Amino acid sequence: xxxxxxxxxxxxxxxxxxxxxxxxxxxxxxxxxxxxxxxxxxxxxxxxxxxxxxxxxxxxxxxxxxxxxxxxxxxxxxxxxxxxxxxxxxxxxxxxxxxxxxxxxxxxxxxxxxxxxxxxxxxxxxxxxxxxxxxxxxxxxxxxxxxxxxxxxxxxxxxxxxxxxxxxxxxxxxxxxxxxxxxxxxxxxxxxxxxxxxxxxxxxxxxxxxxxxxxxxxxxxxxxxxxxxxxxxxxxxxxxxxxxxxxxxxxxxxxxxxxxxxxxxxxxxxxxxxxxxxxxxxxxxxxxxxxxxxxxxxxxxxxxxxxxxxxxxxxxxxxxxxxxxxxxxxxxxxxxxxxxxxxxxxxxxxxxxxxxxxxxxxxxxxxxxxxxxxxxxxxxxxxxxxxxxxxxxxxxxxxxxxxx
Amino acid sequence: xxxxxxxxxxxxxxxxxxxxxxxxxxxxxxxxxxxxxxxxxxxxxxxxxxxxxxxxxxxxxxxxxxxxxxxxxxxxxxxxxxxxxxxxxxxxxxxxxxxxxxxxxxxxxxxxxxxxxxxxxxxxxxxxxxxxxxxxxxxxxxxxxxxxxxxxxxxxxxxxxxxxxxxxxxxxxxxxxxxxxxxxxxxxxxxxxxxxxxxxxxxxxxxxxxxxxxxxxxxxxxxxxxxxxxxxxxxxxxxxxxxxxxxxxxxxxxxxxxxxxxxxxxxxxxxxxxxxxxxxxxxxxxxxxxxxxxxxxxxxxxxxxxxxxxxxxxxx
Ligand code: SF4
Ligand code: SF4
Numbered sequence: 001x002x003x004x005x006x007x008x009x010x011x012x013x014x015x016x017x018x019x020x021x022x023x024x025x026x027x028x029x030x031x032x033x034x035x036x037x038x039x040x041x042x043x044x045x046x047x048x049x050x051x052x053x054x055x056x057x058x059x060x061x062x063x064x065x066x067x068x069x070x071x072x073x074x075x076x077x078x079x080x081x082x083x084x085x086x087x088x089x090x091x092x093x094x095x096x097x098x099x100x101x102x103x104x105x106x107x108x109x110x111x112x113x114x115x116x117x118x119x120x121x122x123x124x125x126x127x128x129x130x131x132x133x134x135x136x137x138x139x140x141x142x143x144x145x146x147x148x149x150x151x152x153x154x155x156x157x158x159x160x161x162x163x164x165x166x167x168x169x170x171x172x173x174x175x176x177x178x179x180x181x182x183x184x185x186x187x188x189x190x191x192x193x194x195x196x197x198x199x200x201x202x203x204x205x206x207x208x209x210x211x212x213x214x215x216x217x218x219x220x221x222x223x224x225x226x227x228x229x230x231x232x233x234x235x236x237x238x239x240x241x242x243x244x245x246x247x248x249x250x251x252x253x254x255x256x257x258x259x260x261x262x263x264x265x266x267x268x269x270x271x272x273x274x275x276x277x278x279x280x281x282x283x284x285x286x287x288x289x290x291x292x293x294x295x296x297x298x299x300x301x302x303x304x305x306x307x308x309x310x311x312x313x314x315x316x317x318x319x320x321x322x323x324x325x326x327x328x329x330x331x332x333x334x335x336x337x338x339x340x341x342x343x344x345x346x347x348x349x350x351x352x353x354x355x356x357x358x359x360x361x362x363x364x365x366x367x368x369x370x371x372x373x374x375x376x377x378x379x380x381x382x383x384x385x386x387x388x389x390x391x392x393x394x395x396x397x398x399x400x401x402x403x404x
Numbered sequence: 405x406x407x408x409x410x411x412x413x414x415x416x417x418x419x420x421x422x423x424x425x426x427x428x429x430x431x432x433x434x435x436x437x438x439x440x441x442x443x444x445x446x447x448x449x450x451x452x453x454x455x456x457x458x459x460x461x462x463x464x465x466x467x468x469x470x471x472x473x474x475x476x477x478x479x480x481x482x483x484x485x486x487x488x489x490x491x492x493x494x495x496x497x498x499x500x501x502x503x504x505x506x507x508x509x510x511x512x513x514x515x516x517x518x519x520x521x522x523x524x525x526x527x528x529x530x531x532x533x534x535x536x537x538x539x540x541x542x543x544x545x546x547x548x549x550x551x552x553x554x555x556x557x558x559x560x561x562x563x564x565x566x567x568x569x570x571x572x573x574x575x576x577x578x579x580x581x582x583x584x585x586x587x588x589x590x591x592x593x594x595x596x597x598x599x600x601x602x603x604x605x606x607x608x609x610x611x612x613x614x615x616x617x618x619x620x621x622x623x624x625x626x627x628x629x630x631x632x633x634x635x636x637x638x639x640x641x642x643x644x645x646x647x648x649x650x651x652x653x654x655x656x657x658x659x660x661x662x663x664x665x666x667x668x669x670x671x672x673x674x675x676x677x678x679x680x681x682x683x684x685x686x687x688x689x690x691x692x693x694x695x696x697x698x699x700x701x702x703x704x705x706x707x708x709x710x711x712x713x714x715x716x717x718x719x720x
Pocket of ligand 1: 574575576577578581582583584600616617618619620621622655710
């Protein structure tokens, strides 16, 4: 038996390229949307960020919102990795790789969103250590670049190692990858904490300048991420890609529930401090909630709060055992947290401006297209990764099998 | 692996056939994808600004040798000449020893006429479309200093009203500038004379500094700056008012191309009421130093700890 590496890649390519009808249509649709996104991004490169809805008042918009949300989704993989590796939960261990692959896809989207947000992507090399000027450790953004790329690398390594070994039918050697898994466990909360620090370290923006931001980021991520994973598992089952053990879903559900409750608690605590004291500090929040003149964000944020509360109620009642209700609750959580973090957190930090100017932000069509393109591209990558990973983990795609 | 193993994994896959892929299908797919990519990228053909090779590899301002600076300035001058038909000279005055600039603004005198806003725009070659202004004059009800109820886009006729006072705000040239701490590439820094500048050729346009500034003092070129040739100010400084690029940050530089030669900034020269005073805070004889020592001055948002060198006072 040779090392199997040339075959490895050609086998993977074949697996990704060939699939049943549903798969082909899904992938073609994702490619089409990604292309539309690329087209919109080219337009943005050609005419500047003027093609977005951002301005000097609201100077970060949907790109950074999605970035903050997706960093959380990537970090959330750890909530499956911990039970799998630390508490040695066998059922979860079997499927943990699917969540690690999700972290990879989410991180790729994060990096794309940052690139889309930058005014001069041609100068990105200015940020590379050695050839550029890297303002480390002063700038939190440089920290974020380091931890995000590090986390991407760790996850790629673990996934690549496990899949390759399973494919070649070799035994997994614990000391070759388990230490990396543990490093990734420590690393995951870091990526989201540092992303929170990007915002909470800014004294100029009272809305973000709160010690609760990082814990809230983590709590919301640890509920939205696993909720999304439940949905992915359900979809995979629906299309008969594989069966996931009921126990796994039940365990993830507990994680989602606890995190959601913690998130609601932290949110409530912040709401109380800001609104009860009625200090100047609270102006962003009262504007966001629509108490301070007309706000385009208000209907969004109220729906997010309602979605999260209903989801929490579903998860606490016995109906949670009903797969339909569980699915609905998971969708509510993912959408609710996306709104809360993206629109509610990032954008409201800019309204009003430090000089008290209330300027509304409405993303442009081009900007939305770029966002959809990046999401489609991320899902494209994730689907392709799953397409490879499922048969390998199942033992259907392996080196030996193709040769005998 | 056997079916036994599969059961243990708890996974089953019903789609078991060996993947097959024909050469034709593969080639056709690749061709379609390339065409689609090319079409998607086509808006790049109309790009409004394409960096030249020299622009692309240009180093950080502080790493440039005198020779390299000379070359770069000549290149920029030629480009401006070609684009605007105006011959210019780009200067690069250095901070003077023993000089630290400060500003004092007398709110008791300011009438909110906004002449400074436009003089600044002309002096500093800001984009006219979309319009970029460094100075924002806030109209405030007497009896409060509440930024949230102030307005900056009041109609002309509401200037010099008895019921309001007017507070111009621009970059406060902080001693502890939050904007430069956060920049991931050190494209913005504080010079020896206290002026915070931006290297327009090094900024990557992340806008982190804009989020970090407590005074809304930074301006970003979301669009390609538009400036009619006849309005171009040919007296240019490399770190101040030379024409900017699309996608980079800019801000007030205390008109360093003037002030480092001993002139006053444009906003002060134009002010009809004498509300503005500018000078060297390290010189005990300077007007600004005397006002700061003898009158009651305050800084805006002292609580954010940026230690501005822009002082306000309510005097006669
Ligand atoms: S006012 Fe803003 S831009 Fe100016 S130095 Fe201070 S923090 Fe920086
Ligand atoms: S926009 Fe430019 S100057 Fe501002 S932080 Fe980013 S790279 Fe630095």
